[in-house]
Amino acid sequence: MQVIVHYPKEEAAQHELSARVAQCHADAVIRYIREQPWSREQKLALIDLILNVKSK
Structure with missing residues (x-):
């Protein structure tokens, strides 16, 4: 596909x-x-792991 x-x-539109896109990914x-x-x-525990990786 x-x-x-x-x-x-435009920067604002970007x-x-x-x-x-970030919201769509988070929802998925x-x-x-x-x-x-x-x-x-x-x-x-998985959510905590995701948040800890993201914050680094």
Whole structure:
């Protein structure tokens, strides 16, 4: 599958696109974690791990 993206030329629009893509990715990660048959503690441990890696 090929996807063609026409990036915005204005800086403000580029920032908005970046924020929307980040939100979409975060929603997908959250949905994936919620669908797993893991315990609540395992899910929270994974979320903590993700946040710790991101903050470095």
